[in-house]
Amino acid sequence: MxxxxxxxxxxxxxxxxxxxxxxxxxxxxxxxxxxxxxxxxxxxxxxxxxxxxxxxxxxxxxxxxxxxxxxxxxxxxxxxxxxxxxxxxxxxxxxxxxxxxxxxxxxxxxxxxxxxxxxxxxxxxxxxxxxxxxxxxxxAWLEREVARRTNENALIRDLSLSALACLAEVRDIETGHHILRTQSFVELLAHHLAGHPDYRAALAGERLEIIVRSAPLHDIGKVGIPDSILLKPGRLTSAEFEIMKKHPVIGADAITRAMAQAANSRSGDGALPGGAFAFMETAREIALSHHEKWDGSGYPAGLQGRQIPVSARLMALADVFDALSSRRVYKEPLAPEDVTRIIVAERGRHFDPVIVDAFLELRPAFAEVAQRFAEA
Known part of the structure; x- marks a missing residue:
């Protein structure tokens, strides 16, 4: 028929x-x-x-x-x-x-x-x-399904990351939206410098996104700092500050242990997937080195200049800008012009000079982020 x-x-x-x-x-x-x-x-x-x-x-x-x-x-x-x-x-x-x-x-x-x-x-x-x-x-259906699951996994990863990063934030009553602001500052700087010859390789491909996504873990080590120091309503003594200075190593060690445990739990050769390893390694270097200074006077290792990972150099300026611009129990937020003056004065001392120059071009964008994620 x-x-x-x-x-x-x-x-x-x-x-x-x-x-x-x-x-x-x-x-x-x-x-x-x-x-x-x-x-x-x-x-x-x-x-x-x-x-x-x-x-x-x-x-x-x-x-x-x-x-x-x-x-x-x-x-x-x-x-x-x-x-x-x-x-x-x-x-x-x-x-x-x-x-x-x-x-x-x-x-x-x-x-x-x-x-x-x-x-x-x-x-x-x-x-x-x-x-x-x-x-x-x-x-086409498989591609859509892979994209859906990839996006779903990325969302789960980001939610897990946010929850983990907020552990430090929740314990520090002064930080508020510090994580959101500093991550946004890092993203602004990274995109601005992605075409710079000294930064192109460090920010190429997925590296820029990895740095931005890793930024919220910069202060994860603060979960290991005693409440009496972390929550002290005033300036720290020299002895207390020495304890506070341990949080980069605490955070980096925690991430290193997490990487080792994840690798040991995997079958076969125990290696982490490249993307996961890159993400965790970047988070570790940011946590460890974001208090290093360009002139070598920072902590915990006294790294100098280009010895400091690019990710940590970006976070260093973002972190200090937010600290100067935000209210603390022991200080009021500084005026934008005073914040700029201090950061420029630290060009080549605390901060990478090229990153300071990028910041100066991005001041309106920094101000917009600060206003968008201002404390309630």
Whole structure:
């Protein structure tokens, strides 16, 4: 029983000989919807009318515009290049067949026609085309599913990161939106410096995003500082400050242990995936080195200049800017011009000079972030 006409595939037959169109039409019409064109030019016009045909039977030897030219025109159009084209020819030439296949034809049928061969070839290529379409749809679905799960995993990671970072923030009643502000400051600086020759490699590809996402963990080590020091409503004594200065090492050690435990829990060689390792390693270097100073007078290791990781240099300025701009129980927030004056004075001492220069160009953006995440 022939298929219902509403579900039939469509075959376009192109031949400059009416008798051939009649023979092919009678062969195909019981099984397919058939459209016909008597020249190459009409074939290209017929393709644009209604739904695209599922396969085209294309005569090679036609006047004015031969089958090769029609095929090239079809291939040049993104809308039609995937339509299977079967050449129909009276020629028995290997060179001609090779040329047609090289141009993109999927098969050859020779005249005089054998109806069974015509039907078999047409059916085969329609089924192959539909299989490719199904595979394309399945691949597209898989890509969407992978993207959805990747986004979902990224959201879970970011939520976990925020929860972890907030452990330090919750214990320090003075910080408020410190994490949000400093992360935004780091992002502004990183994007501004991404094209700078001294920073291009450190901020290339995913590295910039990794630094920004790692920034909230910079003070995670404060969870190891006693409440009597962390929550002291006033300036710290020298002895208390020495204890406070341990928080970079505490944070870095915690991240290092987390990386080791994650690696040991994995099967096989125990290695962390590259992306996870890069993220945690960047978080570790920010936590450890964001209190280092350009002139080597910082802590905990007294690193100097380019010994300090770029991620930590960015965080150093972001952290100090926020501390100077924010209210503490022992001080009022400084005026923007005073904050700028102090940061400029520390150019080449506390801060990387290039990062200070970037900050000066970004002051309006810093002010906008400070206002957007201001304390309630």
């Amino acid at each position: 022939p298929p219902d006409s509403s579900t039939r595939s469509t075959v376009l037959i192109v031949d400059d000989t009416p008798e051939n169109l009649t023979i092919l039409g009678e062969t195909l019409r019981p099984h397919y919807r058939v459209r016909a064109a008597i020249s190459g030019e009409r074939a290209l016009h017929a393709v644009t009318i209604g739904a695209l045909p599922d396969v085209i039977l294309l005569d090679v030897m036609m006047p004015d515009m031969d089958g090769y030219q029609v095929l090239q025109a079809l291939q040049a159009d993104a809308a039609t290049r995937d339509i299977p084209v079967i050449f129909v020819t009276a020629m028995d030439s290997v060179e001609g067949e090779t040329h047609g296949l090289a141009l993109g034809a999927v098969d050859y049928i020779t005249k005089p026609f054998n109806p069974d061969i015509v039907l078999a070839r047409v059916r085969t290529h329609i089924e192959l085309a539909k299989a490719r379409e199904r595979l394309h749809d399945e691949n």
